[in-house]
Amino acid sequence: MSEMILGMSGIVKSYADGEEQRCVLDHVDLSVGAGELVAIVGPSGSGKSTLLNIAGMMLSPDEGDVAICGRAVSHLPQRAWTKLRREQIGFIFQNHQLLPHLTAEEQLTVMLGADRNATRELFGELGIANVATKHPAQLSGGERQRVAIARAFATNARLILADEPTASLDSERGRQVVQMIRQETHQRNKAAVMVTHDQRVLDLVDRVFRMEDGKLIAA
Numbered sequence: 001m002s003e004m005i006l007g008m009s010g011i012v013k014s015y016a017d018g019e020e021q022r023c024v025l026d027h028v029d030l031s032v033g034a035g036e037l038v039a040i041v042g043p044s045g046s047g048k049s050t051l052l053n054i055a056g057m058m059l060s061p062d063e064g065d066v067a068i069c070g071r072a073v074s075h076l077p078q079r080a081w082t083k084l085r086r087e088q089i090g091f092i093f094q095n096h097q098l099l100p101h102l103t104a105e106e107q108l109t110v111m112l113g114a115d116r117n118a119t120r121e122l123f124g125e126l127g128i129a130n131v132a133t134k135h136p137a138q139l140s141g142g143e144r145q146r147v148a149i150a151r152a153f154a155t156n157a158r159l160i161l162a163d164e165p166t167a168s169l170d171s172e173r174g175r176q177v178v179q180m181i182r183q184e185t186h187q188r189n190k191a192a193v194m195v196t197h198d199q200r201v202l203d204l205v206d207r208v209f210r211m212e213d214g215k216l217i218a219a
Contacts, residue, residue, distance in 0.1 A: 008067075046213075146173075
């Protein structure tokens with residue numbers, strides 16, 4: 001069995017819905033090993049992004065445990081969460097979350113300390129070599145998404161979490177991006193979890209789960 005990168009056990013999360021509590025995650029279990037790309041599908045509002053945020057230590061569960069690279073993290077202090085996120089997790093957000101005052105290249109070199117030549121090479125692989133010196137406001141939605149993907153790849157993180165990574169891309173470019181996530185995962189022995197509505201790329205992943213009524217079900 002491969003090394004376990006992400007382990008989630010008995011995860012429960014509820015939100016206030018008027019005077020009631022709505023349970024969006026109902027005792028969810030998920031394990032993802034090194035070299036594995038997993039997709040989570042399901043309707044909007046089903047809890048997919050909530051699960052991803054808990055996996056990335058952006059949100060605390062009401063119940064349950066999370067382990068990253070074999071280390072239980074649920075009960076660690078916030079300072080330790082910040083350090084683990086920076087060192088072990090690469091995020092690809094649907095809304096990019098690029099800093100407006102930094103160029104595309106600086107999103108990696110300044111924020112992450114990435115090597116400039118390596119950054120340029122990565123941009124070339126993603127088809128955005130021409131945007132290195134541009135600011136986010138000068139980029140298309142697809143270009144901003146690929147900069148965000150480059151940022152996730154530029155770290156030595158063992159876990160990649162992707163929230164709708166193909167949402168701003170056409171069919172061909174979206175498939176190329178998921179192929180790159182797959183390659184990054186398989187060749188560098190990382191683990192990746194991708195939340196997606198894009199049925200066209202599911203043949204590229206190793207396992208597919210569906211979020212339904214707060215439960216995570218193998219598809």
